[in-house]
Amino acid sequence: MNKTDLVFQSYGRCCNRDAFFVDFYDFFMASSNIIRERFVKTDMAAQRHLLRNGIMQLILHARGMSDRKLKALGESHSRSHYDIKPEWYSLWLDSLLKTVRLHDPEYTPELDAAWREVLTPGIDLIRGAY
Template sequence: MDPADSDIVFQSYGRCCNNEQFFVDFYDFFMSSSEEVRAMFTETDMKQQRHLLRNGIMQLVLHARGLPDTKLRALGESHSRRGYNVRPDFYHLWLEALMKTLRRHDPEFSDTVESAWRRAIQPGIEIIRGAY
């Protein structure tokens, strides 16, 4: 992992995560990406879900900055077929929703920032997805 990527991502997330609308918009994008995704959230407390998302993205960012993958492995287990049954193909939709949300909320978003995000968090996403 290029330390420059993790710095770019850390700063980008910092510019976005203090605005609750960031997390609202993420779920608007994510749920509009698929009827199946939308159906997963029908009985969900979205305020709590946004809090969990805030922490989950931070865990991906911290893993990119060198922290152990313990929390990501636990997240993978909770999202596996034995937990919430989040199918592996949904992670691409999740990532694209995140990129759209970052593009909307990070005033410094650029192709460089997007590439850094993708490179930085893909290994963590693979850990979560791999637990399926």
């Protein structure tokens, strides 16, 4: 199986776990006060739902889907909107892999590396729009 398929299946197992997105935001917000401050006014139930779709967009991008939705995320996260600094994306990715490790019963270090490799081009697209 190729890496994109491995990640797609891992994501399916993660999405079956109710606490996945709650734990992701707990890890992500714990990674820095600056990150936590960005979400003080956010409806987190809605945000968890939006992220579920956002991660799917990153995976679909790696499978050759169009850039349109990721470009829109690049725009919303850029300096003129949410002003998400490029260096914060590594905290985001590390928090995501901590969460995958916690929830995917088939987690391995190789799967961790596959996740990072598969998501990086899509993350770079969003970050690059800063």
